[in-house]
Amino acid sequence: MADFSKKYGEYLDEFNSYLNKFCSQLKLQPQILDESLKYSLLLGGKRVRPVLALATADLLGLAHEEILDFALAIELIHTYSLIHDDLPAMDNDDFRRGKPTNHKVFGEGNAVLAGDGLLNTAYSTLIKACYKGKNYVSAAEFICACAGVEGMIAGQSADLLHENDISVNESVLNFIYENKTSKLIMAPVVSASILCGGKYFSELKWYARTLGYLFQLTDDILDVEGSFSDLGKSVGKDKTEGKYTAVRLFGLEESKLRADMTCESCKKYLEGIKGDFSFLADFADYVKSRKK
Numbered sequence: 001m002a003d004f005s006k007k008y009g010e011y012l013d014e015f016n017s018y019l020n021k022f023c024s025q026l027k028l029q030p031q032i033l034d035e036s037l038k039y040s041l042l043l044g045g046k047r048v049r050p051v052l053a054l055a056t057a058d059l060l061g062l063a064h065e066e067i068l069d070f071a072l073a074i075e076l077i078h079t080y081s082l083i084h085d086d087l088p089a090m091d092n093d094d095f096r097r098g099k100p101t102n103h104k105v106f107g108e109g110n111a112v113l114a115g116d117g118l119l120n121t122a123y124s125t126l127i128k129a130c131y132k133g134k135n136y137v138s139a140a141e142f143i144c145a146c147a148g149v150e151g152m153i154a155g156q157s158a159d160l161l162h163e164n165d166i167s168v169n170e171s172v173l174n175f176i177y178e179n180k181t182s183k184l185i186m187a188p189v190v191s192a193s194i195l196c197g198g199k200y201f202s203e204l205k206w207y208a209r210t211l212g213y214l215f216q217l218t219d220d221i222l223d224v225e226g227s228f229s230d231l232g233k234s235v236g237k238d239k240t241e242g243k244y245t246a247v248r249l250f251g252l253e254e255s256k257l258r259a260d261m262t263c264e265s266c267k268k269y270l271e272g273i274k275g276d277f278s279f280l281a282d283f284a285d286y287v288k289s290r291k292k
Helices: 002-025 031-041 048-060 064-085 102-106 108-130 134-147 152-161 170-195 201-225 246-250 252-270 278-289
Strands: none
Touching (some): 002 031, 031 102, 031 108, 048 201, 064 108, 064 152, 064 170, 134 170, 201 252, 201 278
16 A cells, blocks of 8 residues: 555645645635635645546546646545534534634634535636537536535435434445445546546446545544544444434444445456556555545
8 A cells, every 4th residue: 555655645746836825815705705715725635536536547648738727626626515514503613633623713604615615616716627629528527416406405415314213224325325426436537437428437436436435434433433633523423313223223333334434445446447456445544444
């Protein structure tokens, strides 16, 4: 995994440099809006989605400059979702990435506006990219669908709706997994395929969908076994708040087994691709074994 870590670091550095440049050019008024947007956006993190976008671009032979604005838009959307998810009306978290959450620093109203601002800026970024041609329009449309009322928002709504359900069933869990988490993991991978005219569309779509399931599975497991020092956020909240999780439905040990099987499924979907997909295969192992 040494080569994987090195390559991941290169992708991460490239995207963070692009993000820092974007933030340096973003000068908003009033100042609290500028500060609250950039506070959450620059807190750090794994940048899973931008890294996936760049890695998929390399697999497909797509120049990074063609995908970076899409990666940026997806990260803006992801960050907005975290700000809103942390609010008292949602998951009521005080910490994110080891730092106080946005609403703890700037207040609930400003946190809502920061999230709204990030989402609108993401869509503005996507619209500007659409002038490049039809494939860019299709990629932007796919990202918006993944983030919208038939994607991430639907998953978040179901997550809230089914808190403290007396019984748990797999169909509801799958709906939450696919929409709340998988859709925004699919966005960077599939949009890269769309920009290349749909190259390996099916293989990459199923890989990313399954990777999203794996990501949420490990999240559920880490909420039981993880630590604040590793995760940078509260642990044990899923059980306290009656969340719909794999651990609640299957138990901890079966959830771990399912994570192993899901990881292998991710890799299987890549086998139909001609090219070096080793980074994406290693990415599945990375997600399964992550501690934060």
